[in-house]
Each structure stands twice: as structure tokens, then as C-alpha cells.
Amino acid sequence: MISIQHEDVDIGKLINDAKxxxxxxxxxxxxxxxxDDIREMELEAYEEVALKELKKIAEDATTLHNLLHVDIIHxxxxxxxxxxxxxxxxxxxxxxxxxxxxxxxxxxxxxxxPIWKKELTKDGGRWVPGDHAHGSGKPT
Amino acid sequence: MISIQHEDVDIGKLINDAKxxxxxxxxxxxxxxxxDDIREMELEAYEEVALKELKKIAEDATTLHNLLHVDIIHxxxxxxxxxxxxxxxxxxxxxxxxxxxxxxxxxxxxxxxPIWKKELTKDGGRWVPGDHAHGSGKPT
Amino acid sequence: MTVKVRFFARFRELLGTDILAEPGKGAAISTxxxxxxxxxxxxxxxxxxxxxNFREFVIVMQNGKRVExxxxxxxxxxxxxxxxxxxxxxxx
Amino acid sequence: MTVKVRFFARFRELLGTDILAEPGKGAAISTxxxxxxxxxxxxxxxxxxxxxNFREFVIVMQNGKRVExxxxxxxxxxxxxxxxxxxxxxxx
Numbered sequence: 423m424i425s426i427q428h429e430d431v432d433i434g435k436l437i438n439d440a441k442x443x444x445x446x447x448x449x450x451x452x453x454x455x456x457x458d459d460i461r462e463m464e465l466e467a468y469e470e471v472a473l474k475e476l477k478k479i480a481e482d483a484t485t486l487h488n489l490l491h492v493d494i495i496h497x498x499x500x501x502x503x504x505x506x507x508x509x510x511x512x513x514x515x516x517x518x519x520x521x522x523x524x525x526x527x528x529x530x531x532x533x534x535x536p537i538w539k540k541e542l543t544k545d546g547g548r549w550v551p552g553d554h555a556h557g558s559g560k561p562t
Numbered sequence: 563m564i565s566i567q568h569e570d571v572d573i574g575k576l577i578n579d580a581k582x583x584x585x586x587x588x589x590x591x592x593x594x595x596x597x598d599d600i601r602e603m604e605l606e607a608y609e610e611v612a613l614k615e616l617k618k619i620a621e622d623a624t625t626l627h628n629l630l631h632v633d634i635i636h637x638x639x640x641x642x643x644x645x646x647x648x649x650x651x652x653x654x655x656x657x658x659x660x661x662x663x664x665x666x667x668x669x670x671x672x673x674x675x676p677i678w679k680k681e682l683t684k685d686g687g688r689w690v691p692g693d694h695a696h697g698s699g700k701p702t
Numbered sequence: 703m704t705v706k707v708r709f710f711a712r713f714r715e716l717l718g719t720d721i722l723a724e725p726g727k728g729a730a731i732s733t734x735x736x737x738x739x740x741x742x743x744x745x746x747x748x749x750x751x752x753x754x755n756f757r758e759f760v761i762v763m764q765n766g767k768r769v770e771x772x773x774x775x776x777x778x779x780x781x782x783x784x785x786x787x788x789x790x791x792x793x794x
Numbered sequence: 795m796t797v798k799v800r801f802f803a804r805f806r807e808l809l810g811t812d813i814l815a816e817p818g819k820g821a822a823i824s825t826x827x828x829x830x831x832x833x834x835x836x837x838x839x840x841x842x843x844x845x846x847n848f849r850e851f852v853i854v855m856q857n858g859k860r861v862e863x864x865x866x867x868x869x870x871x872x873x874x875x876x877x878x879x880x881x882x883x884x885x886x
Binding site for chain 3: 466471496508534537539
Binding site for chain 1: 572573574577581583584585586587588589590591592593594596597643644653655657660661664665668
């Protein structure tokens with residue numbers, strides 16, 4: 423499942439569904455709203471494009487790291503401290519591939535998928551600057 | 563929770579419990595019985611020593627990688643294909659620490675914790691050779 | 703012809719989004735965006751520098767594909783296009 | 795004095811485990827393990843080479859702490875000790 427959605431997901435169920443007979447390792451990344459003196463976080467996406475790019479990242483990760491299954495769920499809307507922002511579930515035959523595939527996906531998302539975060543503090547709001555100054559990937 | 567046990571665990575609950583206000587990333591490793599033409603796997607541990615070593619690994623990982631929370635659950639007994647063998651949950655402020663801490667823990671477990679696996683096939687059984695020929699860590 | 707302009711994040715807050723515009727035939731992306739942004743000085747200043755060029759960090763897409771801002775002055779808009787303009791991304 | 799010898803994995807299958815032994819005062823670990831293993835040739839051969847030395851991969855612990863097998867011939871057992879002997883680990 424590749425999805426941009428408001429609702430949270432059942433990670434335990436995703437893990438079970440990620441397993442097939444060749445699975446030896448499942449690695450899950452769960453990005454969480456951190457309490458950097460904020461009340462909430464507001465997430466916004468260019469949904470159609472972001473979803474297409476997440477699908478492309480999942481495909482590339484599968485090929486590059488020999489993955490058996492990939493889920494990426496990126497949440498949008500208002501999220502409180504401690505809530506899940508991004509859940510990545512990957513399965514592979516062996517652990518090196520599962521770790522590398524998981525890491526590849528999160529780094530690619532940070533690099534180029536059109537999603538933005540605003541931290542809502544008691545003094546107002548602040549857009550989170552991206553990790554990568556030039557944003558959304560390379561021109562195609 | 564650091565544990566060697568027969569029972570499975572609720573990974574979703576572990577993830578929730580791993581979160582604190584400083585948590586920005588949770589990484590979960592789930593090692594699974596892979597279908598290498600086997601029927602089941604039988605796991606055996608030198609329990610008291612293995613548990614002590616898992617605790618030491620968790621402490622070292624916490625210090626080295628600035629983790630906020632660590633769970634390690636290693637199962638023993640008979641497990642079928644697809645069942646969880648080892649679950650590692652780590653939380654940290656940021657993703658590089660969470661990934662590095664998780665990886666550190668699994669590699670240390672592979673290197674030195676006295677646990678053994680026997681693959682039960684239709685032709686009998688076969689003890690799995692370890693990743694590290696000389697086994698259980700350094701002399702102390 | 704009708705096109706839709708979508709701003710995101712801070713640009714959306716300053717300029718709104720899903721703006722339907724009717725540029726003349728042969729209009730370039732940068733002209734279209736400049737015309738819309740000019741209605742609100744703060745929004746214009748967020749996107750364009752003092753020479754009227756896209757600021758270095760601004761990202762522009764035409765129908766979901768990135769257009770280098772340096773080329774946006776010669777990239778012509780077609781009927782039904784969706785033009786998106788946004789600051790650096792911060793997902794994950 | 796009484797000590798307990800624990801074999802694990804393949805060694806357990808060949809020799810049993812949780813074996814209570816009463817070695818004489820001053821007995822070394824290697825002597826104790828050799829005496830017990832000798833009762834079953836296949837078990838003995840799994841742990842010791844043709845010169846009666848521990849095979850290179852064998853791991854020995856005294857009360858949960860590793861003892862180099864090269865030193866096991868001069869490491870003396872104390873009353874109540876737990877001696878563990880096992881093949882390379884494969885957890886995780």
C-alpha cells in the first residue's frame with residue numbers, strides 16, 4: 423500500500439501482510455511528531471504528484487534492494503505530538519536489504535516528494551525547512 | 563523490555579510504548595522464519611547468559627546511538643515459517659540514530675549471544691551455522 | 703485558454719491556491735505566475751527576487767513535472783495545464 | 795564438590811545437558827569436559843580433535859563468562875561452578 427492519507431494505520435497488520443514465504447526480515451520506519459515545543463503539526467501535500475513519486479520510490483527501492491514488499495503511508499492534516507507521520511514497511515529475504523531499502527525510501531522522500539510540514543506553536547506557526555535546499559528531485 | 567520468551571508480542575503496542583516526547587523516529591526490525599524449504603525452526607538459548615548479553619547490547623546501543631528506548635524480544639522454541647524470531651524496537655530523536663542503533667543491536671546479537679537455531683526439514687534437522695565462526699563475543 | 707495555478711505551503715498561505723487563470727496564447731509560465739503573484743506583495747516577494755526572477759529555492763511544475771525556473775520564461779503554457787509553485791519540500 | 799555442565803545445540807543432542815559432576819579438587823575445565831564427553835564417542839569427536847584439544851570453534855564458559863579454550867586446561871573448577879560448552883552461536 424502506497425498512500426497519502428489523514429487516517430493512521432495499524433502497523434501490526436501491515437507487518438503481517440508484508441510477509442511472504444521468502445521473507446526473513448521486515449524493517450519498519452515510523453516517523454513521529456516530535457515535541458520540539460510544539461502543540462501540533464500541520465502537513466500538506468501536492469497529493470497527486472506526491473503519490474506518484476512515492477510509487478516511483480517504492481519501485482526503485484524494490485529493484486535496487488531486492489525487496490519483497492513495500493508499504494509507504496504518509497499522513498497529512500493535523501497531527502499531535504507522538505502521532506505517526508510516515509510509516510515505511512519493507513520486507514526482504516535478508517536484513518541488509520531490508521535496512522538498506524528502508525533507508526533508501528526515507529532519504530528519497532526527504533529529498534524530493536512535495537510534502538510540507540508546519541509546526542504549530544503557542545506563538546503561531548513555522549514551516550519546517552527541508553533537509554534539501556532545492557527540494558523536489560531533479561527535473562524530468 | 564528485554565526478553566527471551568516462547569510467546570509472540572504485539573509489535574504495535576511495543577511501538578506505542580517506545581514513544582516519548584522527544585521521539586522523532588522509531589525503527590523496528592522483525593526477523594522472521596524464512597521458508598528455506600523447512601517445516602519449522604527450533605530455537606534454543608543459554609537463557610541466563612543470553613538475557614544478560616541482550617541487556618548489555620541494549621545499554622551499549624543506547625549510549626552509542628543516543629536512543630530513547632530499546633526493546634529486544636528474542637523468541638525460542640518451535641516456530642513456523644513466517645513467525646517472528648526477533649523483534650527489535652528502538653526510538654530516537656532522529657532517524658540516523660534510530661537506524662544505526664537498530665542495526666548495531668542486530669549485528670551484536672548475531673555476533674555473540676548464545677542462541678542457536680535448528681531448521682527442521684522433511685529430511686530431519688540442520689543446525690544453522692552462525693554468521694561469525696567463533697561465536698559468543700570476546701572473552702571477558 | 704484556462705489553466706490552474708496551485709501554490710503550496712507558505713506560498714499558498716500568501717497567495718491562495720487552485721487559481722484559475724486565462725493567459726493569452728503563447729504566454730510563458732513565469733509571466734503567468736508573476737501576474738498572479740503581483741496581486742499580493744508579500745506573496746510576490748516570497749517567490750520572486752528584486753529582478754523579477756524566481757528565487758533560487760522556488761520549485762515550479764507543469765502538469766506534475768518539474769520545470770527549471772531558469773527555463774520558465776520560455777516555457778509556454780497550454781490549455782488545461784496545471785502549474786504548481788512551491789518552496790522546498792519537507793516531507794517524511 | 796559439585797558442578798553443573800551444560801551443553802547446547804548439537805552438543806546437547808549428542809551428550810545431554812545439565813549434567814551434575816563431582817570432579818576432584820583442583821580439576822581443570824578441560825579435564826572435566828573431556829571426562830563427560832568421553833562417554834559418547836560422537837559427542838567427544840564433535841568437541842575435541844584427535845589430540846584431545848578443544849576444536850577451534852568450541853566455546854566454553856565458566857559461570858557465564860567465556861574462557862579461552864586454550865586456557866581451559868589450566869583453569870581450575872570451584873564448587874558450584876556452571877560450565878557451558880557450545881558451538882558457534884546463530885541467534886537473531
